[in-house]
Amino acid sequence: MDDLVSDFVCEAADSLGGLQAGLARLAVDRSDRAAMAEMLRRLHGLKGVCGFVGFARAEALAHAGETLLAAISQAAAPVSAAAVAPLAAMVGRMADLFDRAAEAQGEPAGDDGDLVALIEETAVGLSGRSSRPIEAFPPAALPSSLSAAAIVSDRRVCAPWSGLDTLARALGDRLGKRIELMVGGDDVRIVQAATPPLRTALIAMVRNACDHGIETPSERRAAGKPARALLRLSVHQAQDGATIELSDDGRGVDPALIREGCVASGRLDREGAASLSDAEAQSLIFASGVTTAEAVTALSGRGLGLELVRREVESLGGTVALNSVPGQGARFVIRLPAAVLATPAARSRVAA
């Protein structure tokens, strides 16, 4: 086997992270249909990829889990906690399996017959084709600490941007916004040493975009935008390094608000602020101490997060810049030197 397995383990860890987030939502509300739909999508996707890398155990577990999840989402009334528990056990089993797969460079051997049977029986019970009530089934062995959490947090083997889609969706849920993050571009590998600072910077950028850049669904509709906001993270590799862009279709950065903020905080006097070009004013959001006045709520808190981004990127010998048209969104561009690349530029690309 080859690096396909480690790619798969990273991708699977993302899927498990999404499933765990879904389980957490179901623990609060077992009739949360959006959570069920998202979990079904994750599980279905994971199952589909398992076949390509020969992970038959994970595929069988995912298939059974999909059946149970479908039964839960089709149940007329919210199901009992016992009906959801086998899904948590399934996630725990998969996490353990993927944990050991990285080392084994393939799927470790083992028997999941009991768990698969429990999951399937629970699904049959929910579909009303069994006379046994759901509560009669033995409670699933819930792992005390799911090791998937360990995989998800152990990003050493993963790309700096892995898991950001889950983060963006979770932040959106918490903020009452609908946010989707897509990762695209080249298959760029970043050296181990550069991964933690870059990941820190990207997380801060995504948080900043979700907290401040993206409007609420009603604000977006009023501005003629789709309620669902889209963040795009695109990664490109060239001979002299890598470029990572994060663009959003949110409210953008208004240079007038930055000028006001700098004046209100005493950082600049009125003349100094007025003499800044729009681009210069916008670039000040990376400067330390640019926290804008309380009145400027649209920008509050931006300063600190983006100062951190600049510090982390500069520690890698890179630069970060902002392009923004107020009202239409923001595009942050990180440029990194070739030293951060783990693989030389050798990709077939199609010229547009």
Next chain:
Amino acid sequence: MKICLVVDDSRVVRKVARRILEGLDFEIAEAGDGMEALVFCRAAMPDAILLDWAMPVMDGLEFVRRLRAEPGGEAPVVVFCTSENEPERIAEALDGGADEYIMKPFDGDIIEAKFAQAGLL
């Protein structure tokens, strides 16, 4: 060299497809969802598209419907690949504008056979 756009939200699946198709002398471009694929096609229409069904943002079915409505969007051979095997879903994909349909997980032999059948090899 013919160009094939591989559209799948799994990087692992895209990589598998890339390896197979590069072996068949295709130049490969990748997209992670239907919207990205549509943007690519507007800039450079590929010869073939290997298309996943279930994807975030824009799924494969909506993509192929919108592609076929684009100028020049009739040209690419679209091969749908999913783990759905119900005849209704296959019919839906073909009605939507797909040319061929293969099951996941696919391998080199399956891709080669379907691409030959579609006149791409």
